[in-house]
Amino acid sequence: MTRKIAIFDTTLRDGEQSPGASMNTEEKLIIARQLVRMNVDVIEAGFPISSPGDFKSVHEIGKIAGDTCTVCGLTRAVDKDIEVAAEALKSAKRPRIHTGLGVSPSHLRDKLHLTEDEAIERAIHAVKYARNFVDDVEFYAEDAGRSDQEFLVRIIQAAVKAGATVVNIPDTTGYNMPWNFGTRIKDLRERVDGIENVTISVHTHNDLGMATALALDAVQNGATQIECTINGLGERAGNTSLEEVVMAIKMHGEALDAHTDVVTRELTRASRLVSSITGINVQPNKAIVGANAFAHSSGIHQDGVLKARDTYEIIDPADVGAAGSEIILSARSGHAALRHRLGELGYTFDDAAFEDVYNRFLEIADQKKEVFDEDLESMVQERQREVKAIYTLDALQVSCGDPLVPTATATISDELGVKHVVCATGTGPVDAAYKAVDKVVAVHGDLAEFSVKAISRGIDAIGEVTVRITAEDGKVYTGRGADTDIIVSSAKAYVNAVNRMIQTARSKEGK
Numbered sequence: 001m002t003r004k005i006a007i008f009d010t011t012l013r014d015g016e017q018s019p020g021a022s023m024n025t026e027e028k029l030i031i032a033r034q035l036v037r038m039n040v041d042v043i044e045a046g047f048p049i050s051s052p053g054d055f056k057s058v059h060e061i062g063k064i065a066g067d068t069c070t071v072c073g074l075t076r077a078v079d080k081d082i083e084v085a086a087e088a089l090k091s092a093k094r095p096r097i098h099t100g101l102g103v104s105p106s107h108l109r110d111k112l113h114l115t116e117d118e119a120i121e122r123a124i125h126a127v128k129y130a131r132n133f134v135d136d137v138e139f140y141a142e143d144a145g146r147s148d149q150e151f152l153v154r155i156i157q158a159a160v161k162a163g164a165t166v167v168n169i170p171d172t173t174g175y176n177m178p179w180n181f182g183t184r185i186k187d188l189r190e191r192v193d194g195i196e197n198v199t200i201s202v203h204t205h206n207d208l209g210m211a212t213a214l215a216l217d218a219v220q221n222g223a224t225q226i227e228c229t230i231n232g233l234g235e236r237a238g239n240t241s242l243e244e245v246v247m248a249i250k251m252h253g254e255a256l257d258a259h260t261d262v263v264t265r266e267l268t269r270a271s272r273l274v275s276s277i278t279g280i281n282v283q284p285n286k287a288i289v290g291a292n293a294f295a296h297s298s299g300i301h302q303d304g305v306l307k308a309r310d311t312y313e314i315i316d317p318a319d320v321g322a323a324g325s326e327i328i329l330s331a332r333s334g335h336a337a338l339r340h341r342l343g344e345l346g347y348t349f350d351d352a353a354f355e356d357v358y359n360r361f362l363e364i365a366d367q368k369k370e371v372f373d374e375d376l377e378s379m380v381q382e383r384q385r386e387v388k389a390i391y392t393l394d395a396l397q398v399s400c401g402d403p404l405v406p407t408a409t410a411t412i413s414d415e416l417g418v419k420h421v422v423c424a425t426g427t428g429p430v431d432a433a434y435k436a437v438d439k440v441v442a443v444h445g446d447l448a449e450f451s452v453k454a455i456s457r458g459i460d461a462i463g464e465v466t467v468r469i470t471a472e473d474g475k476v477y478t479g480r481g482a483d484t485d486i487i488v489s490s491a492k493a494y495v496n497a498v499n500r501m502i503q504t505a506r507s508k509e510g511k
Helices: 025-038 052-065 079-091 105-112 116-131 149-162 178-191 213-220 244-250 264-278 299-307 333-345 352-365 373-387 427-439 486-509
Strands: 006-009 043-045 070-072 095-102 137-142 164-169 199-204 224-230 393-400 409-412 419-425 445-455 463-470 478-481
Touching: 006 199, 025 043, 025 052, 025 264, 043 052, 043 478, 052 070, 052 079, 052 264, 070 079, 079 095, 079 116, 095 105, 095 164, 105 116, 105 224, 105 409, 116 137, 116 149, 137 149, 137 199, 149 164, 149 178, 164 224, 164 352, 178 199, 178 213, 178 244, 199 213, 213 224, 213 244, 244 264, 333 352, 352 373, 352 478, 373 478, 393 427, 393 486, 409 427, 419 427, 427 486, 445 486, 463 486
Parallel strands: 006 043, 006 224, 043 070, 070 095, 095 137, 137 164, 164 199, 199 224
Antiparallel strands: 393 409, 409 419, 445 463, 463 478
């Protein structure tokens, strides 16, 4: 059996320190319930002495956690902090006080104004004082990543001897390289008496983009608890991302001799919940929970995934609660991806027809970042209209402005395949285009209605125009046209309405 790695979630404490991520008590309780569902081992619920709101949050979270997980309150190595944390944690069945102080030369010299011996005395007192209130005390050696290793060994030894049940080795500034941080953990394991009887925790930051790597190297060298946050929230560049370390351990558990008890199917839900409450959106390419984590845009990748998911996905989306793999249709997509998506929408084509459809798809994709289902539906319907058409709009060029006269040049093919190039002016670009069409078509009608709507998302959306024209006999004919250019859409709609008028007339004549 592999080693159990405890997951210590500090989203509600360190995560809340992200600029703009402040949460009220009710919001913290919502996230805490999700953490309980995820089966995290420890919830660091807040810093009780910092504010009445934090005190209340720790107290209320203690009530809802029950026996499921440990609830932790942060303190400085100050008696009053510890007393307030103990009071807040009275509601918890499994309370933990997290106390400590800075241990790097800069923290000792510039922030605390303590000698090494004075710092050790304060650490011993804080741990012993906290043990008067709870049995589970975690000692943090802030900025251990930049501390003198000999002093770090001394102060961790003192904390263990004083009764700490957990020792937290933070790389508070995200300064370390992973292998150097791992070496620190290994050295502590080899040199601190009794450390085998306590939990070795690591708390790493992402200032150099290596928080997850730091945590995993620490695990490989003996750490048995990782302190992390959902979506990697936290001070400055954030903390170790819970979803990343949990899935990395799941994927490489044998190599790391490690496992967690986190319910990974809840990861995506947790990410979206925290994002919704804090208002801090997850970057699309964020590992595990980003919008693009299981999205494929390259034609080569799409073809591979459609044949076998694991050709380009190491994680089954269902394992993290994601909806599934997503094929993003764009100019880079190939035949396989387009045929697959059209098939899901209910459209099938023989090879010759599909090639026409694919070429039209590429024309649209060259004008849009992403082609949506609505675009495909419109594209297929537009093609069906063109296949049945008497007249087809092949090209349209319009110039207009103030004080220019709106002018349209159109290329229109008739049912015999003869191309007509015509030019007309009008009161506006649409009027000019319609007058150009009128120079070719055999019948005319009065424009009774004109409407425009976007049929997909984004500023580059395809626009669909619907027109209704009234024939001489009073009957109304509807036409639709769609294109990324709204003037082209309107001209297509007009030609389509004229085609329907002609088809109806011919049907009455028995032709």
